[in-house]
Amino acid sequence: MNNLTDNKENILNCALSLFSKKGYEAVSVQEIVNSAKITKPTLYYYYKSKEGVYSKLLIKYYTQLNSLIEKVSHYNANPDSYFEDIYPILVNVTTSYFTFAKENPLFYRIVLSNQYMPKSSSVYEIMKKYHYIQHDLLLKMFYSMGEIHTNLKNKEKQLTFSFLGIVNTYIALFLSDEVSTLNCEKAKELVHQFMHGIYA
Amino acid sequence: MNNLTDNKENILNCALSLFSKKGYEAVSVQEIVNSAKITKPTLYYYYKSKEGVYSKLLIKYYTQLNSLIEKVSHYNANPDSYFEDIYPILVNVTTSYFTFAKENPLFYRIVLSNQYMPKSSSVYEIMKKYHYIQHDLLLKMFYSMGEIHTNLKNKEKQLTFSFLGIVNTYIALFLSDEVSTLNCEKAKELVHQFMHGIYA
DNA sequence: GACTTTATATACCGTTCGGTATAGAGTTAA
C-alpha cells in the first residue's frame, strides 16, 4: 500500500490537536484513531505506543523551535554600546518565540501546559530533555551577557527563568485570545518591560 | 461510627498529594482510596465523584489564598509619594503568595500545573472560577493604580498577567528546588525587577 | 430492646483502557 506517509502524518496531526486540547493523560488512543479515521493496529504499526506518538510530536516540533532559538541567541558583545547590544538580541529571541507560537499554536499550547508539570508526572519525563535544551540555550546567552554586564552576573539562572516566564505569559495571552496581536512591536514592548520594568 | 472527619479529611489530604504529583487525569480513584487505606464506597460516601474530591480541594485552598490576596491588594493612593505607594503593596501581595505557596506546596503545584491548561480541558472547567477571582483582585488593584499613575493606564490587563506570571515563575523555581529561599527579600527583589527591569 | 442514622466493606457493574494475534489485501519483484 502507499498511504504510509498519509496515515503516519495524519496520526501525528490528529494527536497534536487532541493532546493540545485535553492534555496527554486525558486523550485515549481510541480517540486518536477515531479522529484519524483509522484503527488501532495502524497506529501501533507506525508508533510503538501512545507515549511513542507523543514523543514523536515533541521531537518534531521542539527540534524546530530549539534550532530557531539556537540561531538567534548568540550574544556578541558590543563594548561601545552595552545597552544597545542586549536589547536587539532579546527582541530577536522573543520574536522567534512569537513567530513559532503563532505558526504552531496547537503545539505551543502543549509547551505551555507542560511548563510547570510536576517532575513526578509521566509527561515531564517525556519532555524534559527538549525543555532542557531550550533552557540551556537561554542560560548560555545570559552567561555571555553577564560576562560583559557585571550587574547581571550571578543572576543568569534567575534571568533565564524570568525571561522565559514573561515570554510564555505573553504567548499564553495570545493563544487564549486575550490579546489579538503578537508581532515585533509586542516583542519590543516585552523586552523593554523586562529590561526597564513597568514604567516602560 | 465516628471516623467521619478523620476519613473525610484524610481522603482530601491523600488526594491532594497524588493530584499534586501526577495531575488530575493521571490519578485514579483506586489510588486515592489505597493511599487513604479505605475502600471506594467510603470515598463515594463523602464525595459524589472523583471530580467532587478535586473540586473540594480547590475550594478549600483557593478560599484561603483568595482571601489572603483580597486583604493585601487594596490600593490606597499616596499622592505625596506615588513611587512609594505602589512598591509596598506589590511587595505585600507577593509576600502573601510566597507565604501561601510555602505553607501549601502540594496545592500550589496544582495551581502552577493548571495555570496554562487549555480551556477545553476538564480541569480548566473545574478551576476557572477560583482562578478568575484571583485574577480579578489583581486586575482591580492595577486599575486603582492606573487611575493615579497614568503611565500604567490601559495596561492593567497586561500588568496583571505579567505580575502573576513573574510571581508564579519565582514560586515554581522554589518548589522545584532551583532556589532555596522565598522570603521577603526575594519578594522585594521580584517587585523591584517588575517595576524597574533587570538592571535592578 | 427496637428503630434510625451514620459509616464502612464485599463484591460487583458496564465501559474503556492500552495493546496485540492474526489474517488478508495491495503492491513489488522473481
Added chain:
DNA sequence: TTAACTCTATACCGAACGGTATATAAAGTC
C-alpha cells in the same frame, strides 16, 4: 505465478477505569 513485503482491519486480550447495589456494624434515639 508465486513469493515476499507493506499496510490495514477484524476481533480480541487482560487489566483497570469510575461508580454502585447491598449488607452490615456501630452508635444514637425513642
